[in-house]
Amino acid sequence: MKQKLWVFLILVILVAAGCASPAEKDKKDDKKQSEHKTEQSIKYHRIISLMPSNTEILYELGLGKEVIGVSTVDDYPKDVKNKQKFDAMKLNKEQLLKAKPDLILAHESQKGMDNKVLSDIEKKGIKVVYIPETKNFEEIYGTFEQIGDITGRKSQADTLVYDTKHRVEAVLKDVPKHQKAPSVFLEVSHEPEIYTAGKSTFFNYMLEELQAQNTFDDLTGWKKVSKESIIKHNPDVLITTEGITRSDYLKIIRKRGGFENIDAVKKRRIEAVNGDTISRPGPRIDQGLKALRDAIYRDEQ
Secondary structure, three states: OHHHHHHHHHHHHHHHHOOOOHHHHHHHHHHHHHHHHHHOOOOOOOEEEOOHHHHHHHHHOOOHHHEEEEEOOOOOOHHHHHOEEEOOOOOOHHHHHHOOOOEEEEEOOHHHHOHHHHHHHHHOOOEEEEEOOOOOHHHHHHHHHHHHHHHOOHHHHHHHHHHHHHHHHHHHHOOOOOOOOOEEEEEOEOOOOOEEEOEOOHHHHHHHHOOOEEOOOOOEOEEEOOHHHHHHHOOOEEEEOOOOOHHHHHHHHHOOOOHHHOHHHHOOOEEEOOHHHHHOOOOOHHHHHHHHHHHHOHHHO
16 A cells, blocks of 8 residues: 555656746755755754655665654655654644654655645744755766765765665666567556656656667656557556556456557566665665566566
8 A cells, every 4th residue: 555655646746846947946956056065064863754765865874863754655664664654745734843853855846735834844944955856867866965965974975876876787787688679668557547657757767778668758757648548559568666566467457458469468578566666766776777677678588
């Protein structure tokens, strides 16, 4: 259930994040640069993280003890089960204030979704930092550095960037040789409607890095697609990122009329990958990338 909630949360947040104007993003960048100059000497001891990826970064930077609260969909590392939970989709100002945080890490889209709550929190003297959406590995590494700068853990962040970058490079280096890029359909959600990732998304970027073709690269962003359009695009591989098993996904596919004509179904190329590691732009992204690589090229390894 948590994985399904996380899929829904990430869809809503990423779609909302795409609505920010270039001018707004420029202002955020200018503000971020000025903040970096003054934040490094400040130590935070009561941190609330409203995104699982930010939580994982904080723990990797050695700040697990300073984290006092996380989102209701946080489930990694195991220690988060002992932290106070906050509904990132519907923030409660009184609950946040009662926790007495000195730093809140939120996603940039939450500035629009929960603008009044978080702006009121800032007026109380509590630092609120909005972490931007990431669409490639370099931006993920930039997030590590941003959080490291804010929390006074720059050297640890540099080490995390170095280690993660080398693990990612090792995964990409082992992509099997192939003559034609396989066409891949990534199913982000199947209930109540089918969603996938188009261009300008991190999922599409990962497919390109793995030398595969996104079946729906003719779309942009996170989109709802019909069963008929999936059949028409005729992918070589069907992959769910929803956190269900391969056998459960196969049962879902078998109930869809017309899918028996898709090449992926004919060749039994129906796969499942961990929805957390592939969708969270954090320290475990190499694990998600490896799982995606192995799912795409299972018959070629």
